[in-house]
Amino acid sequence: MDGDFVIGGVFPLHHYKHSLKSNYTMLPEPLRCTGSIDSRHLRFSRAMIFAIEEINNSTELLPGIKLGYQIHDSCKSMPGTMHAAFQLSNDLDRVFYTGNNCSQSGVVVGVVGESGSARSMSMSRIIGPFNIPQVSHFATCACLSDKTQYPNFFRTVPSDQFQADALAKLVKHFGWTWIGAVRSDSDYGNNGMASFLLTAQREGICVEYSESFHRTNPHSKIQRVADVIRRSTAPVVVAFISSTEMRLLLEELSLEASPPRQWIGSEAWVPNQDMLRFRFCAGAIGYGIEQSVIPGFREFLLDLSPTKVASSPLLTDFWENAFNCRLGKSASTGKNMCDGTEDIQMLKNPYTDTSQLRITNMVYKAVYAIAHALHNTLCPDANSSTHCDKYNKMVSKEVLTHLKKVRFNQNGYDVSFDANGNSVAKYALVNWQKNHNGSIEMVTVGYYDASLPAGHELQINRNLMFMEGITEVPKSVCSDRCHPGTRKVLQKGKPICCYDCVLCPEGEISNATDSLDCLPCPKEFWPNALRDTCFPKPVEFLSYHEVLGIILAAFSVGGACLTIMTAVVFFRHRESPIVKANNSELSFLLLLSLTLCFLSSLTFIGTPSDWSCMLRHTSFGITFVLCISCVLGKTIVVLMAFKATLPGSNVMKWFGPPQQRLTVASFTFIQVLICTIWLVVSPPFPMKNFTVYKKKIILVCDLGSAIGFWAVLGYIGLLAVLCLVFAVRARKLPDSFNEAKLITFSMLIFCAVWITFIPAYVSSPGKFTVAVEIFAILASSFGLTFCMFAPKCFIIVFKPEKNTKKHLMSKN
Known part of the structure; x- marks a missing residue:
């Protein structure tokens, strides 16, 4: 149809073009399209005519201007599109239009089309140098947003970049991380799938396979792609593919029984009513352009x-x-x-x-966008409808400039373009559902709006149906999720979605699903059995509330009571010969020190504190030195007493009671001095031991200075050895007048206990270190008590007839 200004249109109204073999001796025949007519694209072209007639009948948009149209059939082929682009680029012959009052009849001010991305790119490269704006209704490739290559390209359909993001978010929404991918081997499929895979990788989605084919490929190629889909382990297949290629693929899959597949599709085929005949694809989900209503359009189609x-x-x-x-x-x-x-x-x-007007509305809006740009060029006075000058020597570049700025609302649909020529991305979420009759219908179950805040773009407001008619979301993962307490270990040579779940190492936890690493628990905490939570470690020390602590405390108190009872017996019989003959003063001091030795072991039981740690080691060291000093004093007295019987010997005057007290005090003072230096320089202190047991904390007393500790023990050992040597030398003296044999036995027991104590102390774990130390104290104390006082108490209590001076003086 002719008009003052013409809008061009290019649609693939037929599926194929007639192939010719040129003999290069005569002009080739004109391009001819063959095959069945595409009813859907015919509807698109009729929508363009409908919009132009609406505009021509409008009094507000382009008043006084009549728009014409030139609609070309591209035969869904690149040569057809290029031929149409060259036809639309032809300008008027200036020879026949020389007057100033002649309208520019036949001048193409804009082009609506093409339907495919690859064909749109070719057309844009041809008409772009002439600054003819091109508004596509169905070319979605993100590559067309490059204004350096396609400066004249606009589109009312959203870019595939938005759709790729939307598809990735849809797959992620259902928790699918293991998918297959199939695409058209074209700019639409390759660029769209590349954008999807990049977004999917960021979302943690893995692709088992990615196959491509073109409708012109040999049948064997389509067979191979179908076999890959059948053999795959991923039940979810994302198809970024045109409706023609998808039809060929589904026809091939229908020839042989295939495992059920959950199809996720792009807007090129999911909203296509023709595809619903493939019943095994029931449950398919994908995006489509939003449904719309164009008043009067159905009547126009049927007229x-x-x-x-x-x-x-x-x-x-x-x-x-x-x-x-x-x-x-x-x-x-x-x-x-x-x-x-x-x-x-x-x-x-x-x-x-007309129940699913989606792309049709994109054609409708594209025509109105060009008309508004032309109106803004020819009608600069927005307040008047009489200033549209159809004789204006307008150039297409001006329309291109105004097209970038258009912003209008038509039938409730907002139309505008961003800096890249893209419209606002809004999709309807479409689901193929079986109705009560068993037939498949398209149901809009939600929408995707890229203008909404992050995380809220996808909204699902109706129940979905998945493959095989199930309503529960099918699982599509390479490996099951790793529960808390485990971590993911990638399987060698496989994508990151294929992994093994390995239990966290000892002392570490993971409290999140699909954790990549396990985190160590804090120092005072330990994992539970599931290794997903850290609990405080139990604190352990030798307590009065446990059996071992009670037994040791009982022996300690029992030993102290025993020595006190012995002291009472000795005190009551202090005038008896056997008590007098065995240096009663040192005996009472020895009993006192033994009592303190028994009681000192109580300081090792209970919660360690600063004072208890310092007290337990120093009290034990000092009381034992006091004890050994008394034994040593008694040994020296016995030894010197018999040497004093030699003629002319006056040695006993140096070992009287004052000298004995001084000796004991001197030996004890040295130990006191050692302990004081230890406490001043580096005293014992309570600490938490984390190394003995991993699962519990041992409260112990750290020695502070190990040198101080071993100096205290070494000094006790030195006195014990010295006492043993003197006792051995006096063992052959008359039995009735000395304790040498008893002292020898007691010192042998003492030395044996403390010699075995050293390795036992070093190797005992945790609280048993303290128990070994208490045991050594009690064993040596009981050894001294029984060896030194049991025979005498036995005579005093049970054999009083032997407790006489005559018996003691007897040589038998």
Whole structure:
């Protein structure tokens, strides 16, 4: 249709072009399209005509201007698109239009199309240098957003970059991390899938396979892709593919039984009504352009009079295909003859189906966008509708400039373009669901709006149906999720979604699902059995509330009571010969020191504190030195007493009671001095031991200075050895007058206990170190008590007839 200004349109109205072999001796035939007509794209082209007629009848948009159109069939082929682009680029011959008052009839001010991304790219490169704006209704490749290569390209359909993000978020929403991918081997499929895979990788989604093919590939290639899908382990397949390639793939898959697959599709095929015949794809989910309503459009589509049908070869072809007849011709071909009066309202095909107007609305908006840009160019006064100058020597570059700024609302649909020529990305989430009749229908179950805040773009507001009619979300993972307490270990040579779940090492936890690493518990904590929580370690020390502590405390108190009872017996019989003969003063001092030795072991039981740690080691060291000093004093007295019997010897005057007291005090003072230096320089202190047991804390007293500790023990050992040597030398003296043998036995027991104490102390773990030390104290104390006083108490209590001076003086 002619007009003051013309809007071009390019649609793939047929599936194929007629192939010619040129002999280079004559001009090739004009391009001819073959195959069945595409009813859906015919509807798109009719939507463009409908919009232009609406604009021509409008008093607000382009008043006084008549728009015409040139619509070309690209045959869904690159040569067809390029041919159409060259036709639209032809300008008027200036020779025939020299006057100033002639409208620029036939000048193309903008182009609507193409439907495919690759064909749109070729067309943009041809008409771009002429600054002719191109607004596509169905070219979604993100690569077309590059304004350096395609400065004249705009689109009312969202870019695939938004769709790739939306598909990745959809897959992530259902927890699918193991998917297959199939795409068209075209700019649409390759660029769209590349964007999807990049986004999916960021979302932690792994791809088992990624296959591509083109509709012109050999059948063996399509077979191979179908076999890959059948053999795969991923039940979810993301198909970024055109409707033509998807139809070929599904036809191949339908030839042989295949495992159920959950299809996730792009807007190119999921909203296509023609695809619903593949019933095994029930449950498919994908995005489609939002549904819309165009008032009066259905009536326009159905308004095909016999005259209109007969005057257009395209409509004639459509009519004959739709009703399987020959229009106005004989039926010699085997088809019925028709005259154009058939009832088109009874026709069930994509041309008459206006229930899912998605891409159709994109065509509608594209025409209005070009019209608004032209209006802003020809009608600069926005307050008047009489200033549209159809004789304006307008150039297409001005329309291109104004197209970048258009912003309008048509039938409730906002239209505007960003700096890259893209419109706002909004999708409807479509689900193929079986109805009560068993047929499949498309149901809008949600939407995706890229303008919403992050994390809220995808909204699902209806129940979904998945593959095989199930309503529960199917699982599609390479490996099951790792529960808390485990960590992921990647399987060699496989994607990151394929891993093994390994229990966290001892002392470490993971409190999140699919944790990559285990975290060590704090120093005072330990994992539970599941290794997903850290609990405080139990604190352990030798307590009065446990059996071992009670037994040791009982022996300690019992030993102290025993020495006190012995002291009472000795005190009551202090005038008896056997008590007098054994140096009663040192005996009472020895009993006192032994009592203190028994009681000092109590300081080792209970919660360690600063004072208890200092007290336990120093009290034990000092009382034992006092004890050994008394024994040593008694040994020296016995030894010197018999040496004093030699003629002329006056040695006993140096070992009287004052000297004995001084000796004991001197030996004890040295130990006191050692302990004082130890406490001043580096005293013992309470500490938590984490090394003995991993699962519990041992409260112990750290020695502070190990030298101080071993100096205290060494000094006790030195005195014990010295006492043993003197006792051994005096062992052959008359039995009735000395304790040498008893002292020898007691010192042998003492030395044996403390010699075995050293390795036992060093090797005992935790609280048993303290128990070994208490045991050594009690064993040596009991050894001294029994060896030194048991024989005497036995005579005093049970054999009083022997407790006489005559008996003691007896040599028998």
